[in-house]
Amino acid sequence: APGNEDGEVTTGKSIYMVSDGTGWTVEHAVNAALGQFEHCLVDRGCPVNTHLFSGIDDVERLMEIVKQAAKEGAMLVYTLADPSMAESARQACKLWGIPSTDVLGPITEAVASHLGVSPSGLPRGAPGRKFPLSEEYFKRIEAIEFTIKQDDGALPQNLHKAEIVLAGVSRTGKTPLSIYLSQKGYKVANVPIVIGVELPDTLFEVEPEKVFGLTINPVVLHTIRKARAKSLGFCEEIRSNYSEMDHVRAELEFAGKIFAQNPAWPVIEVTGKAIEETAAVVLRLYHDRKHKCSMPRISKRY
Amino acid sequence: APGNEDGEVTTGKSIYMVSDGTGWTVEHAVNAALGQFEHCLVDRGCPVNTHLFSGIDDVERLMEIVKQAAKEGAMLVYTLADPSMAESARQACKLWGIPSTDVLGPITEAVASHLGVSPSGLPRGAPGRKFPLSEEYFKRIEAIEFTIKQDDGALPQNLHKAEIVLAGVSRTGKTPLSIYLSQKGYKVANVPIVIGVELPDTLFEVEPEKVFGLTINPVVLHTIRKARAKSLGFCEEIRSNYSEMDHVRAELEFAGKIFAQNPAWPVIEVTGKAIEETAAVVLRLYHDRKHKCSMPRISKRY
Ligand SMILES: Nc1ncnc2c1ncn2[C@@H]1O[C@H](COP(=O)(O)O)[C@@H](O)[C@H]1O
Ligand SMILES: Nc1ncnc2c1ncn2[C@@H]1O[C@H](COP(=O)(O)O)[C@@H](O)[C@H]1O
Ligand SMILES: [Mg+2]
Ligand SMILES: [Mg+2]
16 A cells, blocks of 8 residues: 555554665565565555665675664564675674664575585675576566567467467456566466357467456446556446446356366366466466475475 | 586586575575575586475475485475474485474464464465455565566556655666566656667656666766677677677766666666665665664564
């Protein structure tokens, strides 16, 4: 939620996040932790402000940030690969009485003793490191480019090239879900289901194991579509057809029939799920079907 | 790197990652930690296999996973919102002699005492929670959809609607970078710079503060383009023009001239940077320019 900034921008508690890299890891971790306080964030009168300081790889800037955190009464969460930087952060926070948490150190130490190997202590982007243009790197970029081109039912003749095909009515989140999955390296195509519009033959010709149906509660979909019709400035006529409750129900029933005729497609209920939650469900099913492991998992090799 | 699977798929050390949610947080954290061991991963003969178990919200499945980890000699890294689940994981790992790290607990505890509020202890997706269709949620989806439509110089008449505009020659990573930024909620447009092709007037009409030039080392670009030309199956003639060293250099010089004529555009060197690293640089500059803070930061309100 964007927060009620009635000139009180400085109210609320602050969390300082510091990284010698991009800061996305510490941001992700703090975000997850804040999920545990949804009952008291901005909408409930207890706003939290996060401040991300990335690319912090010298002790001087680190100390300035700690001092500023002390002034503001903030806590500090950090990922610092250089053990002496991490130790400086820890000690300075102790000295200034700032609560602090090291997100990288504990995992790195555990991994080090598991592997029996010392960590490099080099931040990403450090001069010593060279960036490998790995196969995986190119695969991810190719997946993103493929997925963009296949958005919204485009190029149905390419469905066989997709690793994952998503089918669902408008506003079930096909596009953001496709993009999310493509960032993880999967080639995704999505096919809209629209009442009165024939689906491409190729949808029924590809292996059904890679097709996923998306469905959603009609009342929630109705709300989403009304908001969208308004923001797109649809004229009254299209708008009512698109976002009227009867039409919404009919379209979802139409989709439901298609799913019933294709029982090998798993149907995922997206109501109330964030994009990354639906993505987790899709990938769990995808990998289970592929590997038929006794214990469902997603495995990778580094 | 995808790893050399000479039938030895089971060699190497294993890391088990367990979450009651999507698992993306623990995966992100383990990924960052593994960055500290690049000198000894698969390419250097010390492969690591990660196994992600997501949606684990009952103690029975948790115990099965711990037992399997013990069998395999794996370590365990976990995010479990329910304190009794987290405690079960800790104790079981201790009992079975498995090294383990809690990624969520320490931050959550620190945030709890900082805010003076108890964490909910509810995993995401737990029945009690209701998902708010927040403004931010819709903004992110709109940004993704906008960005897809603007890819590769499309709809130049819409550049003024973008929050960030990226300009650079082919294979500087404009597309994946645009998509990455759009996932963070920014409307992005990218404009390719091609020798002999005129740039859209609108590029020079938008506020120069939101335009970012991308540049790259010619030798590295040459390597990337050769790989791409091959994978796209370009015919010899196009291929040589696109990926020949002289052409690559000339095109980068052409881009350099345009950047020099527009000194308000920051120029970002992408050589050797992962997409998320370039994204961090772009957003750092974007927010600094916008807020002119004494201490560069990216702030958010929850
Ligand atoms: N590929 C990598 N090599 C070395 N260190 C890394 C790598 N990726 C992330 N890190 C470190 O992990 C922490 C989190 O990274 P970031 O998400 O970029 O802030 C930082 O301390 C980085 O220096
Ligand atoms: N919005 C949220 N509300 C409550 N808990 C969350 C939320 N987001 C993440 N978490 C918790 O944070 C941890 C990491 O989440 P995930 O990245 O989905 O695996 C899990 O223990 C989740 O239950
Ligand atoms: Mg769509
Ligand atoms: Mg592109």
